[in-house]
Amino acid sequence: MQIVDSHCHINFPELVEDIDGLLTRMRENNVVKALCVSVQLEKFQEILDLSIKYPHVYASVGVHPDNRNCEEPTVKKLVSLSNHAKVVAIGETGLDYFRSKGDTEWQRDRFRVHIDASKQTGKPLIIHTREAGDDTLEILREQGRGQVNGVMHCFTETLPFALASIELGFLISFSGILTFKNAEDIRAVAKAIPIESIMIETDSPYLAPTPNRGKTNEPSYVRFVLDELARVKGLPIDVVAQKTTENFHRLFLKNVDESA
Ligand SMILES: [Zn+2]
Numbered sequence: 001m002q003i004v005d006s007h008c009h010i011n012f013p014e015l016v017e018d019i020d021g022l023l024t025r026m027r028e029n030n031v032v033k034a035l036c037v038s039v040q041l042e043k044f045q046e047i048l049d050l051s052i053k054y055p056h057v058y059a060s061v062g063v064h065p066d067n068r069n070c071e072e073p074t075v076k077k078l079v080s081l082s083n084h085a086k087v088v089a090i091g092e093t094g095l096d097y098f099r100s101k102g103d104t105e106w107q108r109d110r111f112r113v114h115i116d117a118s119k120q121t122g123k124p125l126i127i128h129t130r131e132a133g134d135d136t137l138e139i140l141r142e143q144g145r146g147q148v149n150g151v152m153h154c155f156t157e158t159l160p161f162a163l164a165s166i167e168l169g170f171l172i173s174f175s176g177i178l179t180f181k182n183a184e185d186i187r188a189v190a191k192a193i194p195i196e197s198i199m200i201e202t203d204s205p206y207l208a209p210t211p212n213r214g215k216t217n218e219p220s221y222v223r224f225v226l227d228e229l230a231r232v233k234g235l236p237i238d239v240v241a242q243k244t245t246e247n248f249h250r251l252f253l254k255n256v257d258e259s260a
Pocket residue numbers: 092128153154
């Protein structure tokens with residue numbers, strides 16, 4: 001069985017300090033790949049270095065919508081930084097109206113910059129959206145013009161949002177939230193959408209799944225998300241592992257020569 005963590009932040013201090021242990025536990029749990037996602041340009045080199053050092057770690061480049069006081073990305077900069085075989089995506093980007101109150105036009109501008117970088121490079125978008133579903137879809141339609149695809153990561157939105165995203169060519173990625181007791185709505189979405197549109201992730205070090213809720217999350221815990229997804233879908237665990245891994249490969253690694 002091969003499992004992939006489609007979204008983690010293993011360059012964060014609490015995870016990188018035990019990188020060898022973390023990679024060992026990934027191996028022990030059949031977690032064969034992890035995508036380490038960028039949240040600010042100042043830390044991009046750390047992520048790129050990890051992806052170069054470890055063949056089964058991949059990188060993205062982008063600036064998180066919650067990070068206000070950091071280097072503002074330009075299309076040119078994102079395109080230039082993404083010019084590496086291990087950089088397989090643009091993001092994480094998107095809109096977060098839960099954390100950012102007041103004038104959020106800067107978030108939408110920054111989101112458009114990432115969309116343009118995705119268009120230019122052909123690399124998929126990793127989208128973070130929180131309490132901003134309508135604007136996220138509207139900007140994707142306007143700026144993306146059907147020329148971008150990607151993933152709605154750490155899904156917490158509604159079924160209509162999920163279906164509209166799939167229609168636009170996006171996958172839906174479920175995190176440890178899927179295992180939380182009060183997440184009936186999210187489980188209902190997971191049950192309703194096709195397995196061909198689903199990936200799984202940890203978003204570690206945050207959001208550790210049950211039974212490790214409250215602890216520091218890490219890529220090996222994606223096993224618990226897989227188990228819960230299989231239960232919700234009523235499918236064998238190995239089938240769900242295979243499908244979500246295939247989906248990851250189709251989205252992020254179609255142009256990557258893995259023998260290189
Ligand atoms: Zn996020």
